[in-house]
Amino acid sequence: MTTMRRFLTKGWLSTYAFLYVVFLYLPVIFLPIFSVNTAATPKFPLSGFTLKWYEDLPRTPALLDAAWNSLVVGVSAAILSTVLGILAARSITRYRYPGRRAINGLIMAPLVLPEIIVAISLLLVLLQLGLSLSLFTVVLGHVLVCIPYSMTVLTAGFEGFDRSLEEASADLGESAFGTFRRVTLPMVAPAIISSLLVCFTISLDEFLIAFFLTGTEATLPIYIWGQLRFASKLPGVLALGTLLLAASFLLMTIAEILRRRAAKRTQNEGGLYA
Amino acid sequence: MxxxxxxxxxxxxxxxxxxxxxxxxxxxxxxxxxxxxxxxxxxxxxxxxxxxxxSFWTQNYLTIDRTFTLENYRIALTEPIYRDLLWRSLYISLTVSLFTVVLAYPIAYFISFHGGRHKSLWLFLITIPFWTSYLLRVMSWKVILGYNGVLNSGLMGLGVIDEPSTALLYNSTAVIITLTHAWAAFAILPIFVSLEKVDRTLVEAAKDLGDGPIRSFLRVTLPLSAPGVISAALIVMIPTVGDYVTPKLVGGKDGVMIANAIQAQFGKASNWPLGAALSVTTMLIVTLIAGATVLILRAAQRLAR
Known part of the structure; x- marks a missing residue:
């Protein structure tokens, strides 16, 4: 009787979980479906398979410029925020000092602030300082919103990191740099790469801050935003969107695998000595 | 040392x-x-x-007058247009956080209690769509709900409706649906984390002492996972109040939110101080509502015991 009832609740829950995942994925799946449809408007029934919308993409100079800008912004933001993230995560996980929690809270704050507030307050300050808006100002904004994610990935990777390994290395005569390169770095490398990928993906997909802080140069989301005004451009946007989706999926999957490997590595080492 | x-x-x-x-x-x-x-x-x-x-200054064309004034706040709080936008933004964000939390709870429960060895796979499956571009996800809802969109053409193909419905897109319901979808994963994670911390022996004890599955859930599991529910509600509510993209793309005239008005002050209308006052007002109201939500949920948690 109880097993029967348990099976039933579990059955209901599994069905619900399945439907929920469908609800999560369904809207996203329409983009690739209609990006290979011959009709210019996305509606059923599908009219036929084509790759012409994809073929048109490389022939659009404005799009190529936007892709290049996105790449430049994404790589810069990923490197800067990961460097700042490493410093902060190392400090948080290794040292104890007053104000540690408050500082951590401040660094994580962009995660829970409405994006529009972050965007317009940065815009005001940059204009007051007389900085002209450019891809550089977009990078400044993106780093701010990427650091919390970088911190999350990196603190998970640094936690459980066994300090005695570093001390052993130092005792055995390694220099500080040698210890960092040969002991610390290999242990935390997966977390660092994971953070780089996560930050790059966030920057690649981020719209609002780029929209406010860019001058005349567009990133890919801004380019898409501009194209959305023209109904006839929709299939091309869907094709571009599909490529962006694929890139995000791929990067985040790699990042997740690396993040798990990092967590496992440090935990296993901790487990050995515990 | x-x-x-x-x-x-x-x-x-x-x-x-x-x-x-x-x-x-x-x-x-x-x-x-x-x-x-x-x-x-x-x-x-x-x-x-x-x-x-x-927010305490005024603007004359291109120069900022730095004499202290509360005029911007008077406008932000009493002008019908801004008052209505603030109310609507609050209503939408509260509705969205209610929906996301209610929809997310069973999933988080399922993964935590019945996920077995596949817990992390489930979590990965649920979070991965949210790393894709927010703009693209909103865009796909536009494709689905549009006049010539997926839902209309699909329903017509099935013979459910005769002509496309205009009721789907460009209203606050479309905004609520889109935002509920967009923030789903953010609600699942905190609830999952708090459910993981629930001591399973307490649930067993409640059952041994004669509580049925529903009573033991209501009296043990739910109150113990309340911190997760609270943070899930906040993590969805705070950012959605200031959402700009969704109302702009699927909201139409009836779904405009406060962020669109703030943007207008920094763009076309070019009244920075008023835009600043609207931003500060939004932040203050969000903080107040967030505090109130925490208090109400805590009180409910105490009552449940």
Missing amino acids: TAAAEGSPAFGMTRARRNALLRSEPVQGFALISPTFLYALILLVLPILVVIAH
């Missing part, structure tokens, strides 16, 4: 003691975090202070 680290930096510091202090844990830790801390101070705290300052 060393004894000097604990001692106060006394007068007449010798070089050795100064070195020891520099090598002490708090100093090293703080030095390490200071670049990131300064970055957040200069690009987050300072800008927000500048916004607050602007």
Whole structure:
């Protein structure tokens, strides 16, 4: 009787979980479906398979410029925020000092602030300082919103990191740099790469801050935003969107695998000595 | 590390003691975090202070008049257009957080209690769509709900409706649906984390003492997972109040939210102080509502026991 009832609740829950995942994925799946449809408007029934919308993409100079800008912004933001993230995560996980929690809270704050507030307050300050808006100002904004994610990935990777390994290395005569390169770095490398990928993906997909802080140069989301005004451009946007989706999926999957490997590595080492 | 680290930096510091202090844990830790801390101070705290300052100033064409005034706040709180936008933004964000939390709870429960070995796979499956571009996800809802869209053409193909419905897109319901979808994963994670912390032996004990599955859930599991529910509600509510993209793309005239008005003040309308006052008002109201939500949920948690 109880097993029967348990099976039933579990059955209901599994069905619900399945439907929920469908609800999560369904809207996203329409983009690739209609990006290979011959009709210019996305509606059923599908009219036929084509790759012409994809073929048109490389022939659009404005799009190529936007892709290049996105790449430049994404790589810069990923490197800067990961460097700042490493410093902060190392400090948080290794040292104890007053104000540690408050500082951590401040660094994580962009995660829970409405994006529009972050965007317009940065815009005001940059204009007051007389900085002209450019891809550089977009990078400044993106780093701010990427650091919390970088911190999350990196603190998970640094936690459980066994300090005695570093001390052993130092005792055995390694220099500080040698210890960092040969002991610390290999242990935390997966977390660092994971953070780089996560930050790059966030920057690649981020719209609002780029929209406010860019001058005349567009990133890919801004380019898409501009194209959305023209109904006839929709299939091309869907094709571009599909490529962006694929890139995000791929990067985040790699990042997740690396993040798990990092967590496992440090935990296993901790487990050995515990 | 060393004894000097604990001692106060006394007068007449010798070089050795100064070195020891520099090598002490708090100093090293703080030095390490200071670049990131300064970055957040200069690009987050300072800008927000500048916004607050602007909200008390006025603008004459291109020059900012720096005499203190509350006029912007009077406009933000009493002009019908801004008052209505604030109310609608609040209504939408509260509805969205209610929906996301209610829809997310069973999933988080399922993964935590019945996920078995596949827990992390489930979590990965649920979070991965949310790393894709927010703009693209909103765009796909536009494709689905549009006049010539997926839902209309699909329903017509099935013979459910005869002509496309205009009721699907460009209203606050479309905004609510889109935002509920967009923030789903953010609600699942905190609830999952708090459910993982629920001591399973307590649930067993409740059952042994004669509580049925529903009573033991209501009296043990649900109250113990309340912190997760609270943070899930907040993590969805705070950012959605200030959402700009969704109302702009699927909201139409009836789904405009406060962020669109703020943007207009920094763009076309070019009234920075008013835009700043609207931003500060939004932040204050969000903070108040967030505080109220925490208090109400805590009270409910106490009552449930």
